[in-house]
Amino acid sequence: QVQLQESGPGLVRPSETLSLTCAVSGYSISRSHYWAWIRQSPGKGLEWIGSVFSSGSTSYNPSLKSRVTILVDTSMNQFSLRLTSVTASDMAMYYCARVGALTAYYPADNWFDFWGQGILVTVSS
Amino acid sequence: IVMSQSPGTLSLSPGETVTLSCRASQRLSGSDLAWYQQKPGQAPRLLMFSASRRATGVPDRFSGSGSGTDFSLTISRLEPEDFAVYFCQQYLTSPGTFGQGTKLDSK
Numbered sequence: 158q159v160q161l162q163e164s165g166p167g168l169v170r171p172s173e174t175l176s177l178t179c180a181v182s183g184y185s186i187s188r189s190h191y192w193a194w195i196r197q198s199p200g201k202g203l204e205w206i207g208s209v210f211s212s213g214s215t216s217y218n219p220s221l222k223s224r225v226t227i228l229v230d231t232s233m234n235q236f237s238l239r240l241t242s243v244t245a246s247d248m249a250m251y252y253c254a255r256v257g258a259l260t261a262y263y264p265a266d267n268w269f270d271f272w273g274q275g276i277l278v279t280v281s282s
Numbered sequence: 283i284v285m286s287q288s289p290g291t292l293s294l295s296p297g298e299t300v301t302l303s304c305r306a307s308q309r310l311s312g313s314d315l316a317w318y319q320q321k322p323g324q325a326p327r328l329l330m331f332s333a334s335r336r337a338t339g340v341p342d343r344f345s346g347s348g349s350g351t352d353f354s355l356t357i358s359r360l361e362p363e364d365f366a367v368y369f370c371q372q373y374l375t376s377p378g379t380f381g382q383g384t385k386l387d388s389k
Contacts, residue, residue: 203326203369203380218377252325259332266378268316268371270337272325 159184161253161273168279169247175240175280179253179273180233187211187231191256191265194227194238197275198249208256208265209236216265243280250275283308283372285381293387296360302384304353304370314374317346317355320383321366329368330355362388 165177179192186192194206207217209227217225226239240247256263257270284307294300304315313333318326328337330346333353343358357364365388370381 202382203371205378205380216376220377254325257328257331264373264376264378266376267373268328268331269318269326270328270331272327275325 159255159271161255161271163251163253163273163276165276165278167277168281169243170282171244171280172242175238175243175247175278177238177251177253177276177278178235179237180235181255182234184255185231186229186234186236189261190258191216191263191267192229192236193254193256193266193269195252195254195269195272196247196249197252200246201249204249205266206238206240206251210265218266245280248278248280250277283310283375283379285370285372285379287368287370287381287384289384290382291385291387293389294360295389296362298360299356299358300360300386302355302357302368302386304348304355304381306351306353306372308375309350310353310372310374313349314372315346315348315353316371316373317344318369318371319364319366320369326369357386360386 160182191208193208209229229236252275253273254269255271257268315333317330320326334346367383
């Protein structure tokens with residue numbers, strides 16, 4: 158069974174960088190799949206942030222692209238999110254997830270079939 | 283693509299059947315739509331993809347249908363554990379986008 162677990166600081170100061178890691182177990186991240194970050198807030202609802210393929214190629218939501226970096230570490234079987242210059246509007250529950258697929262070629266923001274439990278990130282000084 | 287779900291909240295009793303609606307602001311040429319269930323304090327759980335395909339382990343009382351701009355999720359014979367928030371998501375056009383959710387309350 159694929160399991161994902163987010164980790165990282167739950168509190169980030171305004172203008173600083175949010176950094177989260179998602180550890181994957183029960184499945185090799187090296188296998189051909191996209192791995193995604195999604196956030197949820199009362200104001201914006203569910204929002205796809207971006208995805209990284211096992212090869213390291215990435216796809217980002219244009220609304221966040223200038224501030225987001227997602228990296229994969231196959232040796233640790235994990236991937237990470239970096240969001241710079243955070244503001245109060247970045248306060249949300251952050252989830253990591255596996256992007257589901259039935260074929261070899263599919264979009265980076267297909268459906269999401271396995272999710273982590275989420276980590277609440279607060280932005281405050 | 284903006285996804286709109288209606289109604290915002292529904293109050294029903296166990297044993298009833300309910301149909302939740304999801305409308306896309308643009309036509310989804312295929313069946314590029316997923317449904318998720320979210321309970322308080324939990325992550326969303328994938329229920330359906332490709333509009334009508336059940337994810338692994340999802341009971342057959344859940345069924346999805348629709349095409350174009352209008353999609354629906356039907357839950358037959360509501361069980362107590364079905365009371366939750368349900369989201370739709372389109373993945374035809376990037377960025378994939380979610381609806382705002384329909385909350386299913388127990389009457």
